[in-house]
Amino acid sequence: MAPVSTGCGAFLRGNDVILPDSGDFSLPETLDCGQAFRWKRLPDGGFFGVARGRACHIAQTAGEIRILGGAEDFEAVWRGYFDLDRDYGEVKRRLSSDPVLARAVAYAPGVRVLRQEPWEALCSFIISQNNNVPRIKGIVERLCAAFGEPLGEGVHAFPSPERLAALEPDDLAPIRAGFRARYLVDAARKAASGEVDLPALAHLPLEEARGELRKITGVGAKVAECALLYGCGRVECVPIDVWVRRVLDRLYPDGLPACARGVEGLAQQYLFHAARTCPGFLPGEAAQSSDGR
DNA sequence: AACCAGGCGCATA
DNA sequence: TATGCGCATGGT
Numbered sequence: 001m002a003p004v005s006t007g008c009g010a011f012l013r014g015n016d017v018i019l020p021d022s023g024d025f026s027l028p029e030t031l032d033c034g035q036a037f038r039w040k041r042l043p044d045g046g047f048f049g050v051a052r053g054r055a056c057h058i059a060q061t062a063g064e065i066r067i068l069g070g071a072e073d074f075e076a077v078w079r080g081y082f083d084l085d086r087d088y089g090e091v092k093r094r095l096s097s098d099p100v101l102a103r104a105v106a107y108a109p110g111v112r113v114l115r116q117e118p119w120e121a122l123c124s125f126i127i128s129q130n131n132n133v134p135r136i137k138g139i140v141e142r143l144c145a146a147f148g149e150p151l152g153e154g155v156h157a158f159p160s161p162e163r164l165a166a167l168e169p170d171d172l173a174p175i176r177a178g179f180r181a182r183y184l185v186d187a188a189r190k191a192a193s194g195e196v197d198l199p200a201l202a203h204l205p206l207e208e209a210r211g212e213l214r215k216i217t218g219v220g221a222k223v224a225e226c227a228l229l230y231g232c233g234r235v236e237c238v239p240i241d242v243w244v245r246r247v248l249d250r251l252y253p254d255g256l257p258a259c260a261r262g263v264e265g266l267a268q269q270y271l272f273h274a275a276r277t278c279p280g281f282l283p284g285e286a287a288q289s290s291d292g293r
Numbered sequence: 294a295a296c297c298a299g300g301c302g303c304a305t306a
Numbered sequence: 307t308a309t310g311c312g313c314a315t316g317g318t
Contacts, residue, residue, distance in 0.1 A: 034299060125299075132298035135316065178314025183301085220301050241299035272299075 008084035010074065017074040019065040024088035026110020027060045033273045034133050035230055036114050037124050037140045038158075052077045052117055053149070053157040083115050095267055098257040103281065104274035113269050114230060118198040119191060120158045121231025122213070125223045125239075126183045142175045143184075161198075164188035183218025190216055202232045209234070229265040238268045243275045250283055 010017050019025065031039040031047050039049040046059030054077050057068040067078055079085065092109065096102040116124075127139050147163050148156030165188040172181040190196040196216060201209045209232070213224040225239040238244065238256070248255070260267040274281045276288055 128298090129300040130298060130313075131300090131315085132317080135298075138316095176315065178316095179301095179312095180314080218301065222300060226299075239299070243299065276299090 008079060010079070010084070012071055013066075015068070015070050017067040017071060017078070019067070019084070021060075021063050021065065022089065023109060024092070025065060025082070025112055026108070027058060027065070029108045029110040029273070030082075030112045030114065033108070033111060033269070034276070035269065036116060037127075037133075037137045038144070050144075050151070050155060050157065051081050051120075053151065055151055055155050080115055083112050086112075088112060091263055091266055094259050095263075095270065097259045100251050101257070101260065101267055101270065104270040104278075107274045107278045107281070108270065111269055111273055113235065113266050115233050116230050117158070118201055118227060118231035119161055122187060122191075122198070122216075122219070122223075122227040123158070123184055125226035125230070126187060126216075126218050127177060127180055128226070129180065129218070129223060131180075139175055139177050139180075143172075143177070146174060161188045161191035165192040180218060183216070186217040187219070198231075201228060202234070206234065206236070229268075235263050235265040238264045241272075243272050244268055246282055246285065247271045247275050 008019075009022070010019050012018070027047050028041075031049070032041075036049070036051075038051070039047045042048055042057070042059075044059060046057060048055070048057050050056070054073050055069075056073070056078060059066045059068070067074055092105045096105050123143070124136070124140060127143075128136050131139075144156040144158055147159035147167075149159075150156055164184060167185060167188075169182040169185050172184060175181065177184065187196075191198050196212050201212060204212065206228070209228055210221075210224050213219050213227055214221075219227070222239050222241055225237045228234040229237040229239060240248070256264050256267055275285075279287050281287065
């Protein structure tokens with residue numbers, strides 16, 4: 001069987017793309033760790049999701065991950081989306097020279113940081129503020145169903161900035177986003193007009209990129225950092241929410257260790273996930289038992 | 294029935 | 307610069 005692409009170890013079997021299990025990619029750990037909000041567990045244990053206007057069914061068995069739907073979508077979307085050209089084994093070895101990070105990595109070694117679209121990541125994390133994961137998912141789902149382009153079979157793309165820019169906050173009432181509705185409309189108008197140049201954020205100097213995002217009402221330091229990390233591939237960015245705040249206060253009072261330099265955002269994801277879901281990871285705190293579907 | 298949820302804007306000192 | 311409060315909504 002011919003490789004569908006060089007570098008990431010994928011090959012084609014029939015119409016599916018196969019990723020041999022490297023130990024560096026767990027579907028639940030990656031898709032259900034609070035970084036993306038459109039992935040649903042399927043009865044067969046796999047996941048279904050939509051990104052960049054394409055739907056995807058992905059399944060994991062003992063020895064491999066199977067991406068259904070063909071090599072074209074894989075090359076166009078999923079290879080980049082799942083960050084398959086980054087060597088997470090190497091990243092994890094580096095991070096594991098620190099004892100706390102080593103624990104976080106060992107707890108969930110299949111966590112990857114997804115490379116989402118800037119606009120979707122921005123909206124998702126505007127919605128996330130003072131909110132919980134199950135409800136964030138519900139709001140995003142209703143937003144897509146109401147305003148996203150139909151892709152067939154009841155599936156919808158994430159709505160474009162242009163589409164949302166034409167709305168008033170009240171038009172978003174059915175989404176039940178609460179006070180965040182006007183933030184979404186403001187973001188849409190600034191993105192659609194080019195007042196905030198989202199595609200430029202991937203290569204702008206960090207402070208400038210942060211400043212651009214914070215022109216949007218409802219985008220503060222944390223949401224801006226999320227948009228940059230999850231939406232713009234800026235893996236040095238560290239969103240500091242309540243969980244990461246606790247990790248830093250209690251375990252890294254002097255900041256993240258030197259081994260995380262340049263990939264602080266990836267380190268953050270392992271730490272965030274462990275702090276939230278691994279009992280006893282945070283001293284003097286019970287982790288959440290579960291969240292969401 | 295309060296309290297919380299991957300925060301932010303605004304007022305006040 | 308630094309706190310404190312209200313905010314829509316829904317689940318414990």
